[in-house]
Amino acid sequence: MTGTQQYAGPVLLFPGQGGFDGAALSRAADGYPQVRAVFEQIDTVTRQFHGRDLSPALFRDTPVELTELLKDEPWVSQLAIYGASLAAHRVLTEHGVRPSALVGHSLGEITALVAAGGYSVEDGARIVLRRTAAIAGRDGGTGAMVALAVSPSRARHLIGLVDSERLAVATENHAAQTVLSGAREAIDQVKAIAEQLRIGCAELDAAFAFHNPSLASVAPDFAAAVRDLPRGTLSVPVYSPILQRFYDRGESLGDRLADHFTLPVRFSSAIAFLHEHGARTFVEAGGRAALTSLVPKILGAPDDLTALSTLSVGRGNTLRLPDTLAELQRAGLAAGDGLESLRQYLAPELTAAEFSTFWTTTGHEITALVNQRLSDFRTAPQDDAVGTADTGAAEPGADGVPGAAVVGVPGRDEVFVTVRGLYARALEYPEEVFTPGVLLEAELGVDSVKQVELLSRASEHFGLPARGADFRLADFETLDKIADLIHHELGALRGAVGAERPDAGAEGVPGAAVVGVPGRDEVFVTVRGLYARALEYPEEVFTPGVLLEAELGVDSVKQVELLSRASEHFGLPARGADFRLADFETLDKIADLIHHELSGHRLQGASA
Numbered sequence: 001m002t003g004t005q006q007y008a009g010p011v012l013l014f015p016g017q018g019g020f021d022g023a024a025l026s027r028a029a030d031g032y033p034q035v036r037a038v039f040e041q042i043d044t045v046t047r048q049f050h051g052r053d054l055s056p057a058l059f060r061d062t063p064v065e066l067t068e069l070l071k072d073e074p075w076v077s078q079l080a081i082y083g084a085s086l087a088a089h090r091v092l093t094e095h096g097v098r099p100s101a102l103v104g105h106s107l108g109e110i111t112a113l114v115a116a117g118g119y120s121v122e123d124g125a126r127i128v129l130r131r132t133a134a135i136a137g138r139d140g141g142t143g144a145m146v147a148l149a150v151s152p153s154r155a156r157h158l159i160g161l162v163d164s165e166r167l168a169v170a171t172e173n174h175a176a177q178t179v180l181s182g183a184r185e186a187i188d189q190v191k192a193i194a195e196q197l198r199i200g201c202a203e204l205d206a207a208f209a210f211h212n213p214s215l216a217s218v219a220p221d222f223a224a225a226v227r228d229l230p231r232g233t234l235s236v237p238v239y240s241p242i243l244q245r246f247y248d249r250g251e252s253l254g255d256r257l258a259d260h261f262t263l264p265v266r267f268s269s270a271i272a273f274l275h276e277h278g279a280r281t282f283v284e285a286g287g288r289a290a291l292t293s294l295v296p297k298i299l300g301a302p303d304d305l306t307a308l309s310t311l312s313v314g315r316g317n318t319l320r321l322p323d324t325l326a327e328l329q330r331a332g333l334a335a336g337d338g339l340e341s342l343r344q345y346l347a348p349e350l351t352a353a354e355f356s357t358f359w360t361t362t363g364h365e366i367t368a369l370v371n372q373r374l375s376d377f378r379t380a381p382q383d384d385a386v387g388t389a390d391t392g393a394a395e396p397g398a399d400g401v402p403g404a405a406v407v408g409v410p411g412r413d414e415v416f417v418t419v420r421g422l423y424a425r426a427l428e429y430p431e432e433v434f435t436p437g438v439l440l441e442a443e444l445g446v447d448s449v450k451q452v453e454l455l456s457r458a459s460e461h462f463g464l465p466a467r468g469a470d471f472r473l474a475d476f477e478t479l480d481k482i483a484d485l486i487h488h489e490l491g492a493l494r495g496a497v498g499a500e501r502p503d504a505g506a507e508g509v510p511g512a513a514v515v516g517v518p519g520r521d522e523v524f525v526t527v528r529g530l531y532a533r534a535l536e537y538p539e540e541v542f543t544p545g546v547l548l549e550a551e552l553g554v555d556s557v558k559q560v561e562l563l564s565r566a567s568e569h570f571g572l573p574a575r576g577a578d579f580r581l582a583d584f585e586t587l588d589k590i591a592d593l594i595h596h597e598l599s600g601h602r603l604q605g606a607s608a
Helices: 022-032 033-052 073-094 108-115 122-141 152-160 184-196 220-226 253-260 269-278 289-298 321-330 338-346 352-379 414-425 450-462 479-500 519-537 554-570 587-607
Strands: 011-014 101-104 145-146 168-174 177-183 202-203 238-240 282-286 307-308
Touching: 011 073, 011 108, 011 289, 022 033, 022 073, 022 321, 033 073, 033 122, 073 108, 073 122, 073 321, 101 108, 101 269, 108 122, 108 238, 108 253, 122 220, 145 184, 152 168, 152 177, 152 184, 168 269, 168 289, 177 184, 184 202, 220 253, 238 269, 269 289, 282 289, 282 321, 289 307, 307 321, 414 450, 414 479, 450 479, 519 554, 519 587, 554 587
Parallel strands: 011 101, 011 282, 101 238, 282 307
Antiparallel strands: 145 177, 145 202, 168 177
C-alpha cells in the first residue's frame, strides 16, 4: 500500500499488554450489544479449555481492573485484552467504519489478524490460549516487563550493565520510551539503575516476559499447534510492527505468530511508515488509550493528525467511544444514524428532534407506501417482456416437472444465496469466494469435520431432519451441489408434511393446516436467525418479548428493512398503507404476523 489515496479510512490500532480498562468496558457493554456478543463467542472456547466462562470475571456490579485479573489464571487477562479489542472493532465497523489498515501491538497482532478475517473469533481465542500456555511453560511466572523513558539505543546500554541473558528490548514505542523484558531479578536491577540515573520507569501490568529470546525453545511447538487452524483471506491489510511489513495473503500465519515470541515490537517504526505513506487518522480499538497517546509522540503531532481512543474513560468519567464515533462520522469515516441520514435526505430544514417526532407519527405510512411501490416495481414487466405473473407458466417443482412446485419452498437460487451466506459467516470468508463450483476442501481448505458442521447448520436453518447413515458428504463437495441437495429435500419434505401433518390451520382448526406453511415456532426461529445475521447479534438476545428498539437499539428504519427481508424470505407481498410497524415491537409479534399472513396468503393462492 502506497499513496495517500490508499488510506481513505482510518488505521485501527490493537493494544497488547496493559490494554484493558474495566470501567470503560462495562460502560460500553451497557450501550453496545456487540461487546457482550464478542465475549459470548470467547466463552465457548474458555468453557472447552478451562471449564468456565470468561464473561463473569469481567462483567460484574463493580468494574474489574487489569491488576485484579492478573491475580487470576494467566489466560484470563490475555483474553480480556483480546476480547475488548475485538469488541471495539466490531462496534466501529458496525457503525460504518471501514479501516484502511490494521496494526497490532504485541498480543494485539493476533487481534488484528482476526479482525481482518484471518481467523475466526473462536480460533483467535484458541491462539491466545496456546500462546499463553507456551510462554507460561517457559516463563513460569518469573518474568516481568518495564517501560523506560529512554531511546532503544540507550536502553541497550542499560542492558549491558545487568548480567542477565534473558534481559532484552521487547518493544520500541517511541524515541523516548522503550520496554524491556526479562527475569524478575534482572528487571528489579534495571529499575534500581534507572532510579539512580533519574530515568523514568514503570513496570507493566504483564503476565510474563514477552518478546524475549529465551522463548525460542517453545516457539516451534506453538507454531505446530496453531498452523493447521483454518484461516480466511485477509479482507483488510495488516501491518506488523514485529515483521516491519504487511502480511502476505498466502503466508503461514501460525509460523509468523511463532516468530513473535523472540522478536521485538518496533511500534514507532510502523507508525512512521504508515504516516509516510498517507495515513492520517489512527483509532485505538481496545482498552485504555496507550497507543493513542504514543502516535503524536512518534510523529511530532502534525496538524493533520487525528488519534482517537474507544474503550477508555475521558473527562467526567465518560466513555470515549461515542465521541470517537461522532468525530469519525463528522469526518465521513463512519455512518451516521439511519434516521439522521433520512432527515438530511428528505427534510434537511427540520431539526433532528422535529424529524424524529414526524417519523414517529407518520413513518409507518411512508414505509408502507415504499414497500408497495417496491413490490409493484419488482413485479412489473421489464424491457417490454411479459412478467412471470401474467404468463401462467409454472416453475419446475421438486421433481423437475413443470407445475409441480411445492408451495412454501424457496427457489433453488434463494437456497444457494442463503447457504452461501451461512457458510461465509461461519468461516468468516467473503461471500465472493463461494462460487457455485468452488471445491470446499481442495480449494477453500474447509475440512470434512467443518463441512459436516456447516451442512448441519444449513439443514437446521431450513428445518430439515437429520440424514441417514448412507449419506455421503464426499458427494457434495461444492456449494452448488449442497444447494441442489437442500432444495430437493425441502421440496420432498414440504410436499409430504403439508399433506400429512394435523397441525392447527389458518383458522386454528386441527387438521386444517395450510399446505406448505411452516409452523409458528419454525417461523420464529427463521426470523430470529435472519435478524441476528443482519445485525450481527447473537441469536440468544432475541428472546420472544425483547423490545427491538427500546432494548436492542434497532431503530425504526432498520426494523422496516429487516421486516421487508423476512417477508421476502417467506414470499409475502407488500403490506398496505394502514400497516403500523409500531404495533410489532417484538420478534414474537413479528413471528405471529408472518405466520398469520402466510396462512392467509397460501389459502388464497390455493382457492384461486
